[in-house]
Amino acid sequence: MGPLYTVPENIQKENTVEKKLAHLEKIKRTFFVYRVDAGSCNGCDIEIFAVISPLWDPERLGFKLVASPRHADILVCTGSVTRDMRYPLLRAYEAMPDPKIVAAVGACGCSGGIFHDAYGNWGGIDSHIPVDLYVPGCPPHPATILEGFALALGIIDQKLKKTVHDNDNGKVPFDGTSILNNSLFERDIYVESKSLMGYIHGRVLYKKYCGAMKTAKKADDVSEVTELMKHLVSQEEDPRYAECLRVLHNNVYMQWLDRMMIMGDEGKNQYLIKGA
Amino acid sequence: MKILEFAKKEKMVTRDFPVVPYEVTEGFRGKPEYSYEKCLGCGACAVACPSNAITVKKDEERGLSVWKIDYNRCIFCGRCDEVCPTEAISLSKEYVMCVLFDKEDLTVTGEMKLRKCDSCSRYYSTERLHNYVYNKLISAGWDKATIDEKAKHLKFCPDCRREQAINNYVNQMTKRG
Ligand code: SF4
Ligand code: SF4
Ligand code: SF4
Numbered sequence: 001m002g003p004l005y006t007v008p009e010n011i012q013k014e015n016t017v018e019k020k021l022a023h024l025e026k027i028k029r030t031f032f033v034y035r036v037d038a039g040s041c042n043g044c045d046i047e048i049f050a051v052i053s054p055l056w057d058p059e060r061l062g063f064k065l066v067a068s069p070r071h072a073d074i075l076v077c078t079g080s081v082t083r084d085m086r087y088p089l090l091r092a093y094e095a096m097p098d099p100k101i102v103a104a105v106g107a108c109g110c111s112g113g114i115f116h117d118a119y120g121n122w123g124g125i126d127s128h129i130p131v132d133l134y135v136p137g138c139p140p141h142p143a144t145i146l147e148g149f150a151l152a153l154g155i156i157d158q159k160l161k162k163t164v165h166d167n168d169n170g171k172v173p174f175d176g177t178s179i180l181n182n183s184l185f186e187r188d189i190y191v192e193s194k195s196l197m198g199y200i201h202g203r204v205l206y207k208k209y210c211g212a213m214k215t216a217k218k219a220d221d222v223s224e225v226t227e228l229m230k231h232l233v234s235q236e237e238d239p240r241y242a243e244c245l246r247v248l249h250n251n252v253y254m255q256w257l258d259r260m261m262i263m264g265d266e267g268k269n270q271y272l273i274k275g276a
Numbered sequence: 277m278k279i280l281e282f283a284k285k286e287k288m289v290t291r292d293f294p295v296v297p298y299e300v301t302e303g304f305r306g307k308p309e310y311s312y313e314k315c316l317g318c319g320a321c322a323v324a325c326p327s328n329a330i331t332v333k334k335d336e337e338r339g340l341s342v343w344k345i346d347y348n349r350c351i352f353c354g355r356c357d358e359v360c361p362t363e364a365i366s367l368s369k370e371y372v373m374c375v376l377f378d379k380e381d382l383t384v385t386g387e388m389k390l391r392k393c394d395s396c397s398r399y400y401s402t403e404r405l406h407n408y409v410y411n412k413l414i415s416a417g418w419d420k421a422t423i424d425e426k427a428k429h430l431k432f433c434p435d436c437r438r439e440q441a442i443n444n445y446v447n448q449m450t451k452r453g
Contacts, residue, residue, distance in 0.1 A: 017377065057290040107327065110348035110379065114327040124348075126379070134379050138351035141306075141371045143298045148374035150294040159372050160347075162380045165312035166340075166387040172408040173314040173362050182417035199358040200303070 005090060005128045014098035020132060023099045027073050028153050030062035034072035034096070038089045039121060040079030043139035044106035048076065051142045058146055061153065069095040074152070077131075080108035080115045081122040093129045103133035103148060110134045179210065179219045185256050186210065192252050196244045205244050208232070220262055225253065226271045233273060246273045300369050305352045307370040310345060310384050315364035317341045317388040317402035321356035330356055330365075334399060340387045341402045347373060347382040362408075393433035395440075400433035 007015075037045055051058055052065065066072055069092040081089060093100060104125040107113030112123030125131050135148040150156045178186060189209060194202035212232045216225050229249045236242040250272050291298060300306065319332040322343075329349040333342045345365075357366045375381040390399040391406050409430060414423055429437055 054289055055291060056293060060290070061294075107349055107351050110382075111346065113349055114351050116327065116349060131379075133374060133376055134348060134382060135374050136347045136350065136382060137371075137373075141300075143293055144371050144374060146293055147372050151374050151376060156294055158375055158381070160375055160381050162378075162383055164385045164387070166385075168340075168387060168389045168403070170389065170403040170407060171313070172316065172404050172411060173364075174408055174411050176411045176415040178415050181415075183412055183415040184417065200354075203363070 004086075004122065007130065008094075011094070011098065011100070015100055015130070019099045020101060023073070024101065024152060024154065028062070030064065031073045031149075031153070032064050032066045032071050033074045033076055034066055034069045034092065035076045036069075036078070036085075036089055036092050038077055038079040038085040038109075038125065039082030040106060040108055044078035044108070047137075047139040047142055047145060048078070048105065051145045056142050056146050058149060061146075061149060061155070063149060069093075070097065072096055074101045074103055074149075076103045076105055077125045078105045078109050079125075080112045080118075081125060081128060083120050083122070086122060086128065089125070090128065101133070101152065102129055102131045103135060103152070104131045105135045105145060105148075106140060107136060107138040110136050113138055179213045180256060180260070185252075188252050188256070189248060192248060193244070196247060197240065201240070205241055205248075208236075208241065209245060209248050220257070220260065222257060222262065222271050225249075226273065230273055243275065246275060249273055298371070300371065304369050304371075305354060306368050307347060307373055308345065308350060308352070308354075308356055308365050309368040309370065310386065311364050312386045314362045315343060315386055315388070316362060316405045316408050317343055317386075318361065318405050320359045320361065321365055324355040324359045326353060326355060327351050334390065335387075336399060338387075339390050339399065341390050343386040343388065345384050347384075348379055393436055394431040395436040396433060398433055406430060 035045070035048060050056070052063075069075065075092060075096055077089065079085065093102070102125065104110050108115060109125045109131075111126075112121070115121055116123045122128065133148050133152050135145055137144050140148075147156065151158055176183075190202075190206050193206040193209070196202060197205050212228055213219055213225070216228055218224060226249070229245065233242045233245050236245065254268055254271070317332060322328075322330045322332040327349050329347070329351075330343070330345045333344075335342050352367065354367050357363075360366070373382065388402045388404055391401050391403045392398065393400050410427060413426055413430070418426070429440075432440065
């Protein structure tokens with residue numbers, strides 16, 4: 001498949017990188033922005049309006065929204081370019097005065113985003129017109145959008161660079177040490193933590209539990225570990241973590257003691273931690 | 277004038293954003309940060325990623341597995357974070373990530389050595405994944421003979437492993453008569 005749209009030669013000639021940079025230098029104090037919604041889900045547009053609110057106030061930087069592409073310095077495009085919005089996008093682009101600066105906002109604008117392989121859309125602003133500023137995010141945070149304008153105007157520098165890691169030494173982030181000399185114990189704790197609290201908080205819970213267990217002198221000494229856990233539970237400010245730490249101790253740890261034949265069901269009751 | 281008086285009474289709400297960094301709240305879903313040292317190249321994140329921002333490709337010529345994330349496409353859903361076994365990728369609080377002109381600046385690539393199958397010498401997994409699974413195996417509390425028996429299977433690609441399993445089974449059956 002050939003290119004979907006070829007930028008006319010006269011526009012190409014007026015839109016070299018040097019000319020764009022010179023133009024950006026010129027409009028540093030005040031720039032006019034025209035916004036095109038090329039088939040977005042409206043999330044990005046709402047964030048753009050959030051940027052225009054007094055909380056972020058881009059007019060400090062000289063931002064001005066205009067009603068016609070003929071007045072615009074910067075074309076802000078959102079959306080993954082649906083078939084119906086393709087012509088309006090191209091018309092707005094051609095109607096802009098040269099040199100044209102185009103910003104793609106949102107994952108959809110940058111590359112098609114979550115809709116990149118959906119039917120009926122072309123996948124990204126830059127599959128049609130040359131894009132100068134990429135603002136990723138779904139939707140981008142107002143701070144990210146504002147940062148994009150600041151970057152284009154040269155107020156701040158670009159932070160990200162293309163990164164390639166290629167020095168593989170085969171080392172892995174697991175050295176084979178384990179609390180009860182069996183990594184399956186950690187696996188069980190991890191699985192239980194995740195099912196209790198989800199992946200974000202579950203991971204914190206797992207770290208809290210294992211961090212405390214590592215301080216124990218003998219991890220299979222049940223009376224020491226119970227004291228340790230009681231202390232940890234009483235110190236915990238968040239009741240959710242306290243409750244889940246209790247569950248980990250009473251269920252998973254006790255089960256493991258049973259499995260390792262250290263303690264059966266009989267003597268177990270005195271080592272259970274009671275809830276508040 | 278009324279507005280000015282009102283504004284004076286209430287304090288300024290505008291943030292000095294590009295000058296003063298914006299403080300995000302706890303649990304903010306920002307850019308997924310990749311840690312090459314921790315990654316195994318297992319590809320779980322690439323399978324989980326709903327927008328295919330993460331891809332893991334086999335480069336047979338160079339014997340490498342190429343892990344790549346394209347932040348242009350990422351929707352910050354955190355599924356990669358959820359499935360990653362080693363926390364090699366996890367959502368951070370970073371929101372500063374715009375780039376000018378070149379969208380390749382929004383990519384991170386990690387190349388990992390591939391491992392050949394001991395039997396058919398085809399690439400089937402990364403060195404790291406093999407080492408990681410081996411480390412897990414030896415720390416799972418089995419005796420030496422069991423570990424050796426299980427570790428043997430690690431060194432073959434899925435096809436060869438299947439073949440061997442069938443052969444073993446047939447051998448046992450014929451021995452039994
Ligand atoms: S990037 Fe996300 S929020 Fe923006 S238009 Fe696409 S789907 Fe909607
Ligand atoms: S956060 Fe979601 S979209 Fe982004 S790389 Fe991870 S899985 Fe993919
Ligand atoms: S899931 Fe984690 S370890 Fe596996 S390839 Fe992705 S980042 Fe690497």
